[in-house]
Amino acid sequence: xxGSHIDIGSDTRERAAMPRSFLFLQxxxxxxxxxxxxxxIARGHRVHRVNLxxxxxxxxxxxxxNFRGRFDDWREFIGET
Numbered sequence: 001x002x003g004s005h006i007d008i009g010s011d012t013r014e015r016a017a018m019p020r021s022f023l024f025l026q027x028x029x030x031x032x033x034x035x036x037x038x039x040x041i042a043r044g045h046r047v048h049r050v051n052l053x054x055x056x057x058x059x060x061x062x063x064x065x066n067f068r069g070r071f072d073d074w075r076e077f078i079g080e081t
Contacts, residue, residue, distance in 0.1 A: 023081075024049040024060070031059045038062070048081060 022040055024047060027033040037047040037060070049064035051057050057064070067077055 019044045019046060021046045021048070023047075026052060026056060029055070029059070034060050034062065050078075050081065 022037070022045060024033050024037060033049070037049070040047050041062075047062065049056070049060050049062065051060070051064050051066045057066075065077075065081055067074070069077055
């Protein structure tokens, strides 16, 4: 084991540096998602939140979408988000 080097690909660092998109759904009852979203934005990533009920809106202070449809409407709603 000692001294062994594993090549995981030369483009790994480039891929890690590329902006990514994160979709936040339900999470803990705290400001954790809001703080995490802000940290991701500060690093150049995109974040989006879908609120499923009023409780989801309490701690998220960034832009978000509110889903008020039926379960059958979910797939189309997410596809447009």
